[in-house]
Amino acid sequence: MTTDLAPAVEAPEALVARLAGVGRAAQRVLARMDAPAKAAALHAAAAALRAAESTILAANAQDMAAGEARGLTGAMLDRLRLDSARLAGIADAVDAVADLPDPVGQVIDRSVRPNGLELSRVRVPVGLIGIIYESRPNVTADAAALCVRSGNAVLLRGGSEAVHSNRAIHAALVQGLVSAGVPEAAVQLMPTQDRAAVGAMLTAAGLIDMIIPRGGKSLVARVQADARVPVLAHLDGICHTFIHAAADPAKARAIARNAKLRRTGICGAMETLLIDSTFPDAQAVVADLLDGGCELRGDARARALDPRINPASAEDWDTEYLDAILSVAVVDGLGAALAHIERHSSHHTDAIVTEDESVAEQFLAEVDSAIVMVNASTQFADGGEFGLGAEIGIATGRLHARGPVALEGLTTYKWQVRGTGQVRL
Amino acid sequence: MTTDLAPAVEAPEALVARLAGVGRAAQRVLARMDAPAKAAALHAAAAALRAAESTILAANAQDMAAGEARGLTGAMLDRLRLDSARLAGIADAVDAVADLPDPVGQVIDRSVRPNGLELSRVRVPVGLIGIIYESRPNVTADAAALCVRSGNAVLLRGGSEAVHSNRAIHAALVQGLVSAGVPEAAVQLMPTQDRAAVGAMLTAAGLIDMIIPRGGKSLVARVQADARVPVLAHLDGICHTFIHAAADPAKARAIARNAKLRRTGICGAMETLLIDSTFPDAQAVVADLLDGGCELRGDARARALDPRINPASAEDWDTEYLDAILSVAVVDGLGAALAHIERHSSHHTDAIVTEDESVAEQFLAEVDSAIVMVNASTQFADGGEFGLGAEIGIATGRLHARGPVALEGLTTYKWQVRGTGQVRL
The missing domain is CATH 3.40.605.10 (Aldehyde Dehydrogenase; Chain A, domain 1)
Incomplete structure (x- = not known):
C-alpha cells in the first residue's frame, strides 16, 4: 500500500x-x-x-x-x-x-x-x-x-x-x-x-x-x-485531364490510362477526363480505360462513344473517387474545358494533352491550380517526382506553400x- | 405612395x-x-x-x-x-x-x-x-x-x-x-x-x-x-535595440534617439533599450532620450545611470507604448540580451549596435524576429524604406510572408x- x-x-x-x-x-x-x-x-x-x-x-x-x-x-x-x-x-x-x-x-x-x-x-x-x-x-x-x-x-x-x-x-x-x-x-x-x-x-x-x-x-x-x-493542409484531389483537339493520339491514350489507372488511390489520380468533341481518337481513349477495368460515367456525348459508359450524375463532376471510376465529358474546345475545370476542379492538379503550343500555354496560364501540366500524367503530382526528395504533403491551400x-x-x-x-x- | x-x-x-x-x-x-x-x-x-x-x-x-x-x-x-x-x-x-x-x-x-x-x-x-x-x-x-x-x-x-x-x-x-x-x-x-x-x-x-x-x-x-x-496580420511591435559593449558611442546615441523619438506611434519604434553593462557611454544615451522628452522606465541598474529614470514594472517589458516612453535594462553581454529579446520581443524588429562583426552576425542569426538589424534604427522597418515601393502591412506571423x-x-x-x-x- x-x-x-x-x-x-x-x-x-x-x-x-x-x-x-x-x-x-x-x-x-x-x-x-x-x-x-x-x-x-x-x-x-x-x-x-x-x-x-x-x-x-x-x-x-x-x-x-x-x-x-x-x-x-x-x-x-x-x-x-x-x-x-x-x-x-x-x-x-x-x-x-x-x-x-x-x-x-x-x-x-x-x-x-x-x-x-x-x-x-x-x-x-x-x-x-x-x-x-x-x-x-x-x-x-x-x-x-x-x-x-x-x-x-x-x-x-x-x-x-x-x-x-x-x-x-x-x-x-x-x-x-x-x-x-x-x-x-x-x-x-x-x-x-x-x-x-x-x-x-x-x-x-x-x-x-x-x-x-x-x-x-x-x-x-x-x-x-x-x-x-x-x-x-491537403484537401481533395479532383484532377482533370483535357484531351485537346490537337492532342497526339498515342500520348493521349497513354496519359489517360496512366493518370487514372496506375494507382487509383493517390491524390494525383485523374478523376475527370474531358475530351474535345473534335478529337478524332476519343473512342480509343475510353476503350483503353474500360478495357483496363475502369468504370466510366459520362455525359450524353461521352456515352455515345461507347455503350459501356454509365450515365454521370451531377455529383460525379465533384467527386474524388480514389478508385477505378472516372467521369468523362465531351467538351467543345479549350474554353469549355477551362470553364469545366474552373467550376469543378479542386485546383490540385489539372492537365492538358495537346501538340498546339499556344493552347498549352493558355491552359498553363489560365488554369488556377497548384499544379498545371501539359502532355504528362497527373500522377506525377508528387514531391519525389518533382525532385524535392521527400514531401510532407501536397498543399491545396493558396498561401505559404502550394503543391508538393x-x-x-x-x-x-x-x-x-x-x-x-x-x-x- | x-x-x-x-x-x-x-x-x-x-x-x-x-x-x-x-x-x-x-x-x-x-x-x-x-x-x-x-x-x-x-x-x-x-x-x-x-x-x-x-x-x-x-x-x-x-x-x-x-x-x-x-x-x-x-x-x-x-x-x-x-x-x-x-x-x-x-x-x-x-x-x-x-x-x-x-x-x-x-x-x-x-x-x-x-x-x-x-x-x-x-x-x-x-x-x-x-x-x-x-x-x-x-x-x-x-x-x-x-x-x-x-x-x-x-x-x-x-x-x-x-x-x-x-x-x-x-x-x-x-x-x-x-x-x-x-x-x-x-x-x-x-x-x-x-x-x-x-x-x-x-x-x-x-x-x-x-x-x-x-x-x-x-x-x-x-x-x-x-x-x-x-x-x-500585424500584431505588436515590441522592438528592442541592444547597445553592445563594442558599440560606437556616436552611432549608439543617434540610433537610440531616432529609434524611439523620430515617430513614437509607428510599429517600428523602439520600445525597449538594452544596454550592455560594460558599454562606457550609457549615461549619454539615456540623457539624450530624457532630454528629448522621453520618459524612461528602468531596472535597478538602468536607474543608477540617471535619477530621472522611473522604475519599470514587470509589464513594462511586454508593453508597446507607441508613445514617448521607453523601458531600459542594463544587461551582461550578448547572451543576456538575446535571452531578454527571446522572452519579451514580439519578434517584429530587433536591432543591435556594435562594431564587433562576429557579435553582429550572431545577433542576426539567433534573434528570431521578422526583421533583425545591425547598426540601424528600428524605424527603418517599413516597406517603402525596404524598397518595396508600398506595403499592405508588416506581417508578424511566420507563414506566407513576414515583415513588410x-x-x-x-x-x-x-x-x-x-x-x-x-x-x-
Missing part, C-alpha cells in the same frame, strides 16, 4: 503549453546546428531505427492484434502493418532526408538601399510544427526527419491504432538524435491519445507555429474547422538589415 | 457569397491582363481620384461632421480628415503602385527532371483578398491599388466613421479602372456597415482567399480569433509542368 497521491491529471491545454515550451527551447538549439550536424543526427536516427527493429516490430504486433480485435478493415491493417522490409524503408527514408540540401540559411534575395542599408531575406525554420496523423506509423519518422532537417521542432500526434508502433519508432528516433546532439524535446510524441489534446494543439496559437494534418478527409476537415494555428511541400515549405524567412549607423529621416 | 415591396434583407453570409462570386469572376479577367494594362488602369484610377476631388472632399466633410458630433478624439478626426493635399497624396500613391514591377508571371525557379519533365514555379495572384480596416480612408485606395497591381480582386470593408469618404473614393477608383478594362467587381466595397458582414467575411473559407486586417489591436485580435480564412508585405506577399505560385507525353512508372 502506498500513501502517494495519484498524480494530478494535466489539462490538455496545460499539457500542450508545456510540451510547446520545451519544444520551442529545443528548436532554438536545433536552429543553431549547421547542416552537417543535422544530417549526422538524422543518420544516427536512421541507424537507431534499424537497431531497434525487434522492439519496433513487437510494438507493431501489439497494434496489429488490437486492430484485428477492433475489426479494422484489411486496408487499414495494411497501412498499420510493419515488417522488416517496411521498417528498412522507413530508415532509408530518414537517411535520404538527411542528405537533402538544407534550406536554412539560404539567401532568397539581397539588396542595398541608397542609404547604404544592406537587406537580405534569409530562410529560417518555421519553428514548432504540429503534425496530426492517422494510422501509418511511417509518418512518425518521415515527418520528424523533414522537420529536423529544416531546423524545426515537432510535436507529433498519431492515431490511437498505431500508438505502440509510434512510441517505439519515436523512442528509437530520439535516441539516435540525442546521441548526435539534438535536444530530446526537438521531436516529441504527444503522450496521450485523449482527443481533447488534439483540440488543444489546434488552438495553441502562439505556441505552435503551424499544424500539418496528414490523413483522410474527416481528419483534415476537423483540423481546418477547429484550428486557430495556421494549417498547411518539402523542406522549403517548412521554412519561413527573416529580413537581415546591415547598417553602418543609419537613422531614418 | 408606392406598392413596391421593401427589398428582402440579404443575410450577411449570402451577401458575402454573392460579392465573392462576382469578385472571383472579375479576378479571372484581371489575372489575364498584362502588366502594362494593369498599370494603365491604375493610372486611370489615380486620374479619376483627382477628378473627383470635390465629390470626395464633400463626402469626407460629411464623415468629419458626423465624427465631431459623435465625439471622436482629435487623433481619430485627424486620421479621418482629407484635404486637397492629402487626396493628391492618395492619388500619387496609386500612380506609384502602378509603376511598381508586376510580380505576376515571375518564374521563381525552374528545373528539368531526368525524365524530361520541365518544372517551373510561377507567381500568380492569391485570388480574392478581403481587407478589413478602420478610419483612414486612404486605405481604400492603397489596398485596392496593391491588389489590382498584383492581379487580385479585393473586397474592402472600411470603418463606419469613414463610410462616405470610402464610398466616394471607391466610386472614383472603380470608374477609372473600368474605363481601362478592369471589371467593376475587381474592387468591391462592402455595401453595408453591419458588423455581421465582417463576421461573414472572416468565415468565408473557400470564397475569400486571404484576409488582411489593418487597424488597431482590437480589430486585429477579433479578426484572428474569428477567422476561418487565412489571415495576414508588398506586392510579392499578395501572390502565391503555381507549378507548371511541361511534358512530351511522360507517364509515371
Whole structure:
C-alpha cells in the first residue's frame, strides 16, 4: 500500500503549453546546428531505427492484434502493418532526408538601399510544427526527419491504432538524435491519445507555429474547422485531364490510362477526363480505360462513344473517387474545358494533352491550380517526382506553400538589415 | 405612395457569397491582363481620384461632421480628415503602385527532371483578398491599388466613421479602372456597415482567399480569433535595440534617439533599450532620450545611470507604448540580451549596435524576429524604406510572408509542368 497521491491529471491545454515550451527551447538549439550536424543526427536516427527493429516490430504486433480485435478493415491493417522490409524503408527514408540540401540559411534575395542599408531575406525554420496523423506509423519518422532537417521542432500526434508502433519508432528516433546532439524535446510524441489534446494543439496559437494534418478527409476537415494555428493542409484531389483537339493520339491514350489507372488511390489520380468533341481518337481513349477495368460515367456525348459508359450524375463532376471510376465529358474546345475545370476542379492538379503550343500555354496560364501540366500524367503530382526528395504533403491551400511541400515549405524567412549607423529621416 | 415591396434583407453570409462570386469572376479577367494594362488602369484610377476631388472632399466633410458630433478624439478626426493635399497624396500613391514591377508571371525557379519533365514555379495572384480596416480612408485606395497591381480582386470593408469618404473614393477608383478594362467587381466595397458582414467575411473559407486586417489591436485580435480564412496580420511591435559593449558611442546615441523619438506611434519604434553593462557611454544615451522628452522606465541598474529614470514594472517589458516612453535594462553581454529579446520581443524588429562583426552576425542569426538589424534604427522597418515601393502591412506571423508585405506577399505560385507525353512508372 502506498500513501502517494495519484498524480494530478494535466489539462490538455496545460499539457500542450508545456510540451510547446520545451519544444520551442529545443528548436532554438536545433536552429543553431549547421547542416552537417543535422544530417549526422538524422543518420544516427536512421541507424537507431534499424537497431531497434525487434522492439519496433513487437510494438507493431501489439497494434496489429488490437486492430484485428477492433475489426479494422484489411486496408487499414495494411497501412498499420510493419515488417522488416517496411521498417528498412522507413530508415532509408530518414537517411535520404538527411542528405537533402538544407534550406536554412539560404539567401532568397539581397539588396542595398541608397542609404547604404544592406537587406537580405534569409530562410529560417518555421519553428514548432504540429503534425496530426492517422494510422501509418511511417509518418512518425518521415515527418520528424523533414522537420529536423529544416531546423524545426515537432510535436507529433498519431492515431490511437498505431500508438505502440509510434512510441517505439519515436523512442528509437530520439535516441539516435540525442546521441548526435539534438535536444530530446526537438521531436516529441504527444503522450496521450485523449482527443481533447488534439483540440488543444489546434488552438495553441502562439505556441505552435503551424499544424500539418496528414490523413483522410474527416481528419483534415476537423483540423481546418477547429484550428486557430495556421494549417498547411491537403484537401481533395479532383484532377482533370483535357484531351485537346490537337492532342497526339498515342500520348493521349497513354496519359489517360496512366493518370487514372496506375494507382487509383493517390491524390494525383485523374478523376475527370474531358475530351474535345473534335478529337478524332476519343473512342480509343475510353476503350483503353474500360478495357483496363475502369468504370466510366459520362455525359450524353461521352456515352455515345461507347455503350459501356454509365450515365454521370451531377455529383460525379465533384467527386474524388480514389478508385477505378472516372467521369468523362465531351467538351467543345479549350474554353469549355477551362470553364469545366474552373467550376469543378479542386485546383490540385489539372492537365492538358495537346501538340498546339499556344493552347498549352493558355491552359498553363489560365488554369488556377497548384499544379498545371501539359502532355504528362497527373500522377506525377508528387514531391519525389518533382525532385524535392521527400514531401510532407501536397498543399491545396493558396498561401505559404502550394503543391508538393518539402523542406522549403517548412521554412519561413527573416529580413537581415546591415547598417553602418543609419537613422531614418 | 408606392406598392413596391421593401427589398428582402440579404443575410450577411449570402451577401458575402454573392460579392465573392462576382469578385472571383472579375479576378479571372484581371489575372489575364498584362502588366502594362494593369498599370494603365491604375493610372486611370489615380486620374479619376483627382477628378473627383470635390465629390470626395464633400463626402469626407460629411464623415468629419458626423465624427465631431459623435465625439471622436482629435487623433481619430485627424486620421479621418482629407484635404486637397492629402487626396493628391492618395492619388500619387496609386500612380506609384502602378509603376511598381508586376510580380505576376515571375518564374521563381525552374528545373528539368531526368525524365524530361520541365518544372517551373510561377507567381500568380492569391485570388480574392478581403481587407478589413478602420478610419483612414486612404486605405481604400492603397489596398485596392496593391491588389489590382498584383492581379487580385479585393473586397474592402472600411470603418463606419469613414463610410462616405470610402464610398466616394471607391466610386472614383472603380470608374477609372473600368474605363481601362478592369471589371467593376475587381474592387468591391462592402455595401453595408453591419458588423455581421465582417463576421461573414472572416468565415468565408473557400470564397475569400486571404484576409488582411489593418487597424488597431482590437480589430486585429477579433479578426484572428474569428477567422476561418487565412489571415495576414500585424500584431505588436515590441522592438528592442541592444547597445553592445563594442558599440560606437556616436552611432549608439543617434540610433537610440531616432529609434524611439523620430515617430513614437509607428510599429517600428523602439520600445525597449538594452544596454550592455560594460558599454562606457550609457549615461549619454539615456540623457539624450530624457532630454528629448522621453520618459524612461528602468531596472535597478538602468536607474543608477540617471535619477530621472522611473522604475519599470514587470509589464513594462511586454508593453508597446507607441508613445514617448521607453523601458531600459542594463544587461551582461550578448547572451543576456538575446535571452531578454527571446522572452519579451514580439519578434517584429530587433536591432543591435556594435562594431564587433562576429557579435553582429550572431545577433542576426539567433534573434528570431521578422526583421533583425545591425547598426540601424528600428524605424527603418517599413516597406517603402525596404524598397518595396508600398506595403499592405508588416506581417508578424511566420507563414506566407513576414515583415513588410508588398506586392510579392499578395501572390502565391503555381507549378507548371511541361511534358512530351511522360507517364509515371
